[in-house]
Amino acid sequence: MSDTPKNEDTLGTVLVQVQDDLRQLKHSLGKITISEKGETLDIQALDTAIRRTERGIRKRAEEYLKTVNKQLLILPSIEDLQKKTIQLPKWNPTLESFTDTCPQRGELPGPSPGEKHKSALTMRLLCNPAHPKNRAIMHQKFGIPLPDLHKKSANSETHHRVITGPTMSIVPGGHRNLARPEEDMRAGLTDWKSRCHKQLTWGKEPGPTHERTGRECTPTWTTKAPAPPPSATSKSTGYRSMMQGSNCLTPESHQNVPVLVPIAISKFPFTITEGRTDPMAADFCRFKQHYCLCWGNLVDALEALEKLLREFAVPLAKVCGERLADFGLGWDIGWRRAPPLMGLLSVLENREQVLDLVLRPGQRYTGEGGIEAAAIRIQSCWRRYLARTTYLRHCRRKWAAGTIAISWLMHAQMRRVRKALQARRFRQLENYRNRAQHLATNWKHIQSSKRTIIHIPSLGYSQSQRLSLKGFDVLQNIQISRLCDVRDENVEVIYVSPRHLGDDILHYYSSLLKLHGASEVGDAELTQSSSCIKRFTILTPDAVEYFPTHNMCLSTLLKYSPRTLQRIRNLIQGKEAYIVGGVAHVDDLAVADELGVPILGPEPVVAQLYGTKSGGRRIFAGAEVDVTPGQGDIYSLNQLHETLARLMTQNMDVQRWLFKVDSEQGGRGTAYCDVCHLSCYNWALQEYRRHGPDLWNTEWVQEPVLLRYLDEVPEWLAHHAQPAKTSCYPNWACFLKTFLRQGGVVEAYPPSDSVTCLTVDLLLEPGGVVTMLSCGDQLHGSCQLETVGSSVPQTSVCPDTLHSICMRVGRACLQRLIIGYVSLDLATFLNHSTLEQKVWAIDVDLRYSNQLAMTQMLLILTGGTLDCRTCRLEVPVPIKEKSSARQIAAKPPAANRYAVIGSRLFHTNLSMVYPTVFFKMCKAQGIGFDMKRKEGTVFALHDSSERGSLGMVTVSEDLQGALVTFARNLSVIQQEISSPKMQGETNFKDLIKDIEDVLQMTVQNNAQAVEDNKAAT
Template sequence: MNSLDSVNSVEPFQQLNLTLRDRWRSADDFDTSDADIVVIPSISVDQRELLKIEGFHHYEERLLFSLIRLRNPRTRLVYITSQPLHPSVIDYYLQLLPGIPFSHARDRLLLLSTYDSSTRPLSQKILDRPRLLERIRQAVNHDRAYMICYNSTPLERDLSIQLGIPLFALDPNLLIWGTKSGSRQIFAESDVPHPDGSLLVWSAKDLAVATAELWERQPTLKRIVIKLNEGFSGEGNALLDLRPLEEISPGSATHHDRVATLLERFRTLRFEAKSETWENYSSRIPELGAIAEAFIEGEEKRSPSVQGRVTPIGEVEILSTHDQILGGPSGQIYLGCRFPADEAYRMRLQDLALRVGKTLAEKGVLERFGVDFVAVHNPETNDWDFQAIEINLRKGGTTHPFMTLKFLTNGRYDLSSGLFYSQQGRAKYYMATDNLQKDQYRGLLPNDLMDVIAHHQLHFDTSTETGTVFHLMGCLSEFGKLGLTSIGNSPQQAEDIYRRVVKAIDEETKPSDPNHTLSMRWNSWY
């Protein structure tokens, strides 16, 4: 899209979204009200970065929690994907709905597909199919319809305008505040602690200069994180170890020599993405930009996050807190989470995220935001120190497990305690992952998973509101990858349920490799 097209699309997009403000009464009313919801689960991010994630084209399934909205007998839902979804996956979600006949829910669900397996974003595929656009238009009542998406870009904005349906998501003109450099600016304006780092640069040479300047400001640094400005799920991060570079440390060499050595040293960066190389990584810097940031050290270190949203009337709500489980070579790739975050610090995290949310609201941001932190335990004070490291303006990996819990239980998040309570007043907890992945799971079809669930009674029990809800089932056969959310009435029960699921699937698939190990490291934090 050229700049003139972009300008011309802003006004009709904003006019459409004003209708959301007119409909808004409260968060709970909006989340449960009668509506026609068009779900666009397009992963509209840089496709070369997305290719680093195994099975990424199945991530369109992550918004299937939206089907639970059909528990409202007057809600209708249109769900579009690149390729048709397996029928048993749809049946699985609809059978989770308490008190709703399966056939009634199915009649209110329209599944559409572009039948296009290319790596282009789904939103672009839909825009390229006029007849599909017309079918979506005719399927909804425009007086009560709105769109939701994974992330909002000019593609989703164009789709909203073409359909004449408001998009409950960020205006793409504000995407800068979800980048690495934009996050740092928001943290500074919000007076939220964050690591020392550089401004945005657009070449490897300038990145070496920025890295050298950061090291010179903080001579005791051991490691520095290099981040692509628009990296995804930690896959755009790399780690530079300064400890072997004592001969060019501040005070031991000139700035010019330090820059030259660092530029050469970038070839040995420790990349989070498995197949990444400096040749490819450096080629992305002129396209995406990059920053250098101090790596936070600590003996006992965690990665909590806070999720919130800005409503159409500009109010900021805190939705949840999580302790994230990270993996990868240096522990920067998102694997899963625990809800809620540790009692020792979740209230303080809420306060910090609220500051961030208010700054975002002032800039016009709408809907989801997530703030990732690094928490380091201070043994002298027996307390936790926090540094904010990133803002995500999209439905991240913590969105679908929390919304699954909320829609299944029809419960509420209590801001005063940071706990979630079911309608019966019982606190709920969960462990969730997008990355339960083992070679032995390859070849397991969705129907096979249903057999395992039924045989071992691993399903979610609506009477006790405990059990496991699965997602990313389309990833199983080709990639041996599965997502799940295990819900319990205590942190320990949630963990026990999770481990029982893993054990059952392991037993059913019986690996031939005796050295096979689980791809996730769950730490006992409770």
Template sequence: MQTLNHSFFEQADQFRQLQIELRDRWQSVQLFDQSDGDILVIPSLSLDQRELLKIQGVHHYEERLLFSLIRLQNPRTRLIYITSQPLHPSVIDYYLQLLPGIPFSHARDRLLLLSTYDSSHKPLTQKILERPRLMERIRQALRLEKTFMICYNASTWERDLSVKLGVPLYAADPDLQIWGTKSGSRQIFAESGVPCPDGSESVWNVEDLAVAAAQLWERQPQLKRMVVKLNEGISGEGNALLDLKPIQSVAPAAASHTKRVAKFKDHFATLRFQAKSETWANFSSRIPEIGAIVEAFVEGEVKRSPSVQGRITPNGEVEILSTHDQILGGPDQQIYLGCRFPADETYRLRLQDLGLKVGRTLAEKGALERFGVDFIAVQQPENENQWEFQAIEINLRKGGTTHPFMTLKLLTNGRYELSTGLFYSQQGRPKYYIATDNLQKDRYRGLLPSDLMDIIAHHRLHFDTGTETGTVFHLMGCLSEFGKLGLTSIGDSPKQAEEIYQKVVKVLDEETRTSSNHPTWTAQHCLPFAWNEAE
């Protein structure tokens, strides 16, 4: 045991030293973004694997970081991208052909693609660590003095890989990942002075969950609904809605605390799960493993789900990157489907302020790189331009809004302007987009990546580097098996972004019209409200 403890602490010290080197090497945002170097991309979803399996085609989500290939537009940057299974060559060609002013062959020579050839349900990083020869090949390919590693999220697997390769990880220490859980997020909100719904700390069994629910109802007797959340749920798939109307007989004014707790234990079986495959038997079995919270459901006639994204740079600076209005789906609008950039003009600057508060608290705790904060915004009846915000959760990782924004930023070399909350191209044009990971229809099943390339070319759906408008596709590996595709449609106005997006959907529907059409996500689902923005 002493040897194990010594090894653990020694490794932790080595990891911290590597992160100090990262801070010493890049003292400013500009140096970090523009410097030459080797980038090791590990797109491992090192999260709870049982929760990940609720997402269709999740093993293809390693493709979501392929926007990193656009960094090869710097002619002295080299990049290593590792996946569980080899990527289709046409997908790689697609990204490299997006690079403005860089010969395809020059970019391809600076890209090394590696695979573990392992389709098992393990995190990719674990697979890499289990293959010492692959590890050695990675090590030999890197210029260690000018290399850093990026990942989807940082777990102990990524920390181990960082130490074994001797490569700094540009991400938060895994010991800080508690602040990205549902309960940890609530603590950060409290410390930052950011409003969030009334709720509980983590509970680890059904009995304590019932007690927490009863106590919440006693504090908020006007509640109509509650949300029960697994502490490490992903994209809303670990959420469940609890309706209080059927148990009014044990409301705070009508029954004792003991009766209320007993009633809740039975009533949990009626939870309305957001994941299609979820059951109370499975959900309750997860509580002792990853914990759960119960939270007041935020009611309101007009609600939106905005988010703010930021990063904490190696020198500790907090930078706001973007705001979005998220598009949610599922039985109760709890599951993330896509986003629109930027968030509504009436509240995007307020989002930035709240994001800075959270970011500074995270930075004080030593966090690094990406963070995102999700909110519920409720329009006030007396003033349609006034919104009340409740923070819902923090993501200490790259999320669904990361790759569309980074795709825009890297393709245009533009800038995000804090004073307006808009993104401007180098020509000074504000840019807008609609993005999704979930354009999914049964009729799209069977389309190969090469088929998609044919469709893109024939109908001119590609991103035009001259006008800086068009669509950039991702998750192409999901298409054949699941009929699922990701895309980011970029325009010079909200209307143009919408038109570009809907053109893609129309073309794909026409190209597959001989198949039966059972849409699970369409352009209409993507556009629940209009941007409040002068065009």
């Protein structure tokens, strides 16, 4: 112990001061921002040098601390205690500096084996001072008198007497902490013994029971000193093992209330009030003394914590010294690096309360610099708002500029495409007109020579109509009977089918065409029948596979089918050819231009103008034929009401009024309303009878009735008008919406209980000739305004009258540049007032009709001719006996026949029967065609997949027989494919009922004719 320092030690103070100076220097260097004489100061290099110096000083301080601990803080040996007396510095701490916590575990330098024995003995004596032997040994060996715990003091009123004076930690191995003041370091062991003996008193009652051994142990006093720095505590292992089982008493409070306090968390807590630390507070001084050697790193953390508490106006914060030390030593401040908020708050013992206060909205603006912070925040928010608004405005303008640019580019592109399409369509129209002129010039030559007819049964309806039609491809394929045009030996047919046909359909039509002329025995007829199957070709556009659900018309599909177009070009190369379409469409011109052939039909624009209900009335007006009372081109509700009221006033005998949409076909867009539901009709009828028919035509007589009608017509229509087919338009409101949007006509239904409608098919040749091709009386289904079939030839109108009407209508169409196939609908009835037959022109369709297609099948089966001028169907009758050459050379005799045609018969149960099974079933029921007698039944198959629709033709010697055969066939088929539980959807029953009505009327007419003949004779 020769190197033990005898004088006052000031080296620790010097080291602390050096560290403070280095820290201040580092902060000063952080504020340097200028350069001198053009040379920039390398602050990072200075920072590195300062850090290196700090580490060196810290290392030297630790080495010094180890040396001092080894030389001064080891208690003297027990055997040398009487020989050597070491003068130790006095230790005179104040009582307020004691804390309530137990000493923290740490690692100190381990003592030698002899010192371990002495330390263990000393700690055993101090931990159990109540034992008599321990007091004797301490007094004998060390000269320290321990208090007698079995004696009561005058002031002991509680179980334990709490220490009110300063405390001291007993360090294993006899070490004392260097963080104490210098006067405490010079205090001797004797002075410490006397002070402890005077100030400490012990209770009488026995101490608490030990947790592990269960023995009764006496409480020990606890003196508390700051823990050694991390470099010293990391090496002390004996201290940690000794303090685990020790019990301690807490110091007495200021109110002298004896309380047994549990072990506290921190050894060096101190308080920060209103963001400022009291440098003279005992707890802060004790904390600063303990961490004096590393104080330079802790000052920054403490200043940051104080600043945070001041900024948020925290009134009280309790700091855990150990956490603050760990945070300060672990926080690398760097250059202008702010500490983390949660890291600072983690050093507080009441961090939950402080955190709640910090997170309170607006709390920052109540503390130090709150006004400036609020101003900064307001300015930053306002600047952010302005910047954000400017940015959003810029984005909107940029988006708008991009949208305008893209829109303009798209507009320019669409304009270029539109111009290109217009130019292309104009070129196609010019080519159509040129080819039409060529067709008109050479029509007679073409009709007498070999030619190819390209049949495209396209329905060029509007998109909304096409999408609303179910089975649109089947509807277009109903006219598959156009194949029968091959009955002319100079004609080859290319039929474009809207769907793929199966082998069974192809085989059926091949067999059907072989029957042409098969009943004749001549070689020429046999050759002709065998050549028919070689002169027709069925093609399907390859675009059908790509647009299966778009309901495109057949011309559009063919336009987008280059391979099919190329095949048609190969088939017609070097031949005279022309196209026979359906409902005109603009794509018909494109297909014709691609193929380079003319179209036997009007221009699409002309067809759209005159192919409507209103356009038909304009044609009839130009033809000067009788039309139904009515008016077309109605597009507003007021116009509808005024027109209807005027027509009802002028035609008092009409009982039902019809409303037809211009663009609809087949009775779909038709509604009706009966006059009998009008409340003022009886009064108006009385007024009509009172004035008489002659006087009624004056306006002043009709005015009261007209005004009354105007008042009641709107309500009358709303309550009593109804569509003819509710499947298309469920109520009047839906129908009226379409009627006013597309336009329509108002027409009178013929004022008779017996009305017959008939259809006449005309061919308006390009040369200007009008030819009647077919005529028949209509058959109706469920809707009386929808045509399902007809009886050929017609028997309702005088042939001369019919021919006159057809010629006038045909010439009116030719004047309007309408050529090709035209279908004319007429209505005939008996006028009760004059008892004369009247014929009204109802409608005109500018297309190839279903009746004409089925008539072609009828003619190729019977081998006969239909003379529409005389309304006679004549078929050749085979010669029964052998005749001479003169008789064979003569023309074979002809017989009259009547046929009933059903163009579209549908039954959902037909899809469950294959064609072969269906024909076997019909054969078993006696349904077939007799080629010798030219009588019987023939079917037309429309498709091979769904098989829900078909056509039927029955031929007989008289009209009544043909109607009966047709009705019987429908009844048999209905019974064969249906059951009581599965009837399916069909129009068979309605058609049978309509045929029965026609038969009854035919019987009555025949009876009336017989009576008239008898009366005449």
